[in-house]
Amino acid sequence: MxxxxxxxxxxxxxxxxxxxxxxxxxxxxxxxxxxxxxxxxxxxxxxxxxxxxxxxxxxxxxxxxxxxxxxxxxxxxxxxxxxxxxxxxxxxxxxxxxxxxxxxxxxxxxxxxxxxxxxxxxxxxxxxxxxxxxxxxxxxxxxxxxxxxxxxxxxxxxxxxxxxxxxxxxxxxxxxxxxxxxxxHPESVKSGQRVTHGPVRRTRRTAPARPVRASRSTRAKKAPVAPALSPVALLEKVGAPMLATLAQVESTDQGEWLYEVKYDGFRALAAFGEGEVALHSRGGKDLSARFPDIVRALGALGGHEAVVDGEIVALDDKGRSRFQLLGKGAEERFVIFDVLWLDGEDLRPLPLEERRERLERLLARVKTPLRIAERVEGSARQALALARRRGWEGVMAKRVGTPYSPGRGETWLKLKVQANQEVAIVGFTPMANERPELGSLLVAVREGNAWRYAGKVGTGYTTKVRRELRALLSRDEVKKPPVQDAPRVRDALHHEDAIWVKPRHVAQVAFTEWTEDGRLRHPSFQGLRADKRPEECVRERPIERPARRGPHRQTGRKSRPGARSAGRSAVSRKEAPTVKEAAPAKKMVAATAKKGAAPALVGLTHGDRVLFPEPGYTKADVYRYFQDVAPFMVPALAGRPLTLQQWPQGVKAPGFFRQGVEHVPEGLTTVRITHETRELSHVVVDRPESLLWLANQSALTLHMWSSRVPHLEQPDWVVFDLDPGPGGTFEDLIELATGLRRYLDRLELVSVPKTSGKRGLHVLVPLSPGHTYEQVRAFAHETFAALSEEYPELATTERSKSRRQGRLYLDADQNAWGKTVVAPYSPRALPHAPVSTPLAWSEVTRRLDPSRFTLGTLRKRLDKVGDLFSPALKGRQSLPNR
Structure with missing residues (x-):
């Protein structure tokens, strides 16, 4: 009752x-x-x-x-x-x-x-x-x-x-x-009612039958209850757009982030309501006449008053945005990624996720040429790897829970695959033989109140574009160069001296890197940017540290970036420091890292040699596989000494272990470590070229340390190596793995499973910096002891094989200094070419078949699920105090 x-x-x-x-x-x-x-x-x-x-x-x-x-x-x-x-x-x-x-x-x-x-x-x-x-x-x-x-x-x-x-x-x-x-189950548990209805909106009257026109005035329109703002007035009300900061992928190491495709086009803000539309560039220029199809499509979104933020792009034949195709007859789209105002409500203070949800509802039935920005699942590294494979410019990282704030900050980050830069045109060199064309553009970036010369751009033009640019720039010729550090420019290709111009126009260029003296290396012209002013062209320098958080909710002060990344990456490419570690019991440790300039792309020899006979995979197939998985493997391996298993004649011939390497090409990173009885030089993979060198050495299986240079005494994780052994079954292994996961979950410890590539499973518990191997090994012993007590018929910690009685042996000593674990995505030397593959825990069931993950299937899996190993690289956990 x-x-x-x-x-x-x-x-x-x-x-x-x-x-x-x-x-x-x-x-x-x-x-x-x-x-x-x-x-x-x-x-x-x-x-x-x-x-x-x-x-x-x-x-x-x-x-x-x-x-x-x-x-x-x-x-x-x-x-x-x-x-x-x-x-x-x-x-x-x-x-x-x-x-x-x-x-x-x-x-x-x-x-x-x-x-x-x-x-x-x-x-x-x-x-x-x-x-x-x-x-x-x-x-x-x-x-x-x-x-x-x-x-x-x-x-x-x-x-x-x-x-x-x-x-x-x-x-x-x-x-x-x-x-x-x-x-x-949409129904009520009380009445069974399924359909719901929201409130009746009375604040505005819609006029879908009115003709669409671009608004150029700020006069207010009549509304039945309260006067409505015109679209231009709405844009003035929301003001400046939010801008992103160029960053390296490491800048997303802290906090929760969402990822979107980075589109290469014109940034635009649009306001619409009651049949009127205003479409403006980031700098406030009216784009309505230039993009009439987009204006008409926005005007068709009847019944709403809104301000949206997005990018106007042109698509190539593969559906990728390309800035240089704008205005050239290619398909054009307005890709919308944020909503700032909706039906009288200012949405900018709302968190990112809620604004995105409002936007998805607003654009639920949107049609071409409007499109909602594409989300990218996974981590920053997974998103950037997908961008490389798809040929995108890069990805946008947006911090979860943040409002829309005008100006440039660190809650929106640009992660680029290919570098590009907006530059002011300060001169040109004419083409030889008196042809009315330019040979190269001379460009600069703004530093304070002055222009700094950034180099010469000689590629990326058609003959037509060379002529158009020559005619455009000739109107603005000046006698003195507008840059303070102007060099004596003589174009070796076109045999003409520089002609300087007033900096009135902005070009977008792609390039490989900045030189030490502030010049663009290998720049290529992509097009003019009518939406930007020359004074906006400042050199973009990517931040590498974790992005700053917003104000602390209690103190109101800015919290400093976390120090997680300090000392965790591989040693610097410019120095060769000595790694000094505390000496563990019974052995002296000393390690020296040696690294030169980045090597050229490693060549392939004997590419037709068959290494895996069952599917017929050759050395060239292995080489291409390592090329494809490098974006996932390199972050996992960076800074870790490796032990190699090589099979130069294929997996049916004898192979050999190789800890030390003495003769390596210039530029390959190695770390010299003094073990108990000898000193060895270990390979460290810190760039894709290193993986390709290993592939050419037929180093199929890579065994990695749990710690990184220069902190070899501090493991990044606890390793639980589960192997069914001679008498065990895979079903028993799955039951034990599930029990291990429950045990770790009760301790609120995140864990990452992967196949060993053979019959076993590895479970890794990522840790924050500062743990020792002694602490990690003690925790592993304690965990395995609890697991053997829970499953006495299946597992044991008994070292003696005669006493195991066919039960699975739980070996916690895999967490000792110098012990290794098979690297994620590393092949194993079996005829069908299996691969050690990271898993989602939902896959660890009796239906799991590790043999399905092979050299031939893993690329498709990565495209589908992304890098499931990345959580193992984000150690923010501490072991419980006992």
């Missing part, structure tokens, strides 16, 4: 905000004073499907006499990889647990609210809800009809008066990647 739960004075006090926001003469929602009539003693949870300003799901947990509430825009997900935004809202009374109905238009939260789910819950460990809420880390077990199992709620940062959290599924065996519970 249901019994009322009396609210305490402290609980009633917490409901003040709830009561202030509602007019209970209008809404049927229960007032703060209404007592709940609930059965049973277990705390309850409910989820309301609420169609208000937008459809979302309200999760409510009974804690301390109230329903603590979070709005989850996309609803809960059974996929642990899907970390959903959850914005904490005001506490609700317990009586709200049975509410369902329509909140009337004009009232707070107007729209249908269905009781989508209800049940009971507890925390892990039990009875800690109040304590975990205060700490901002809730680990709950839900017992409902739709939501079952363990879930995490982690507070990230405040957003105004509302705290932001992340809601995601725990890895407890009930996860279901690919399953959308909100789509599978």
């Amino acid at each position: 249901a019994t009322p739960r009396r609210s305490t004075p402290s609980a009633r006090k917490r409901l003040g905000t709830y009561g202030e926001k509602r007019d209970f003469s209008l809404t049927s929602e229960p007032g703060p004073e209404v007592e709940a009539s609930l059965s049973g003693g277990a705390p309850i949870f409910v989820v309301h499907k609420h169609d208000a300003t937008r459809l979302h799901y309200d999760l409510r947990l009974e804690i301390d006499g109230v329903l603590v509430s979070w709005a989850i825009p996309k609803g809960p997900s059974y996929d642990p990889a899907e970390k959903r935004l959850a914005v904490q809202t005001e506490d609700h009374p317990l009586a709200y647990a049975t509410f369902e109905g329509r909140i009337p238009d004009g009232a707070y939260g107007a729209g249908d609210s269905l009781l989508w789910e209800s049940g009971t819950f507890d925390t892990v460990p039990p009875g800690r809800a109040s304590e975990q809420l205060a700490k901002g880390r809730l680990h709950v077990v839900l017992h409902g009809s739709k939501l079952q199992g363990e879930w995490h709620l982690i507070r990230t940062r405040p957003m105004g008066k509302k705290a932001q959290w992340l809601c995601f599924k725990a890895k407890d065996g009930t996860e279901r990647p690919g399953y959308d519970v909100t789509e599978a």
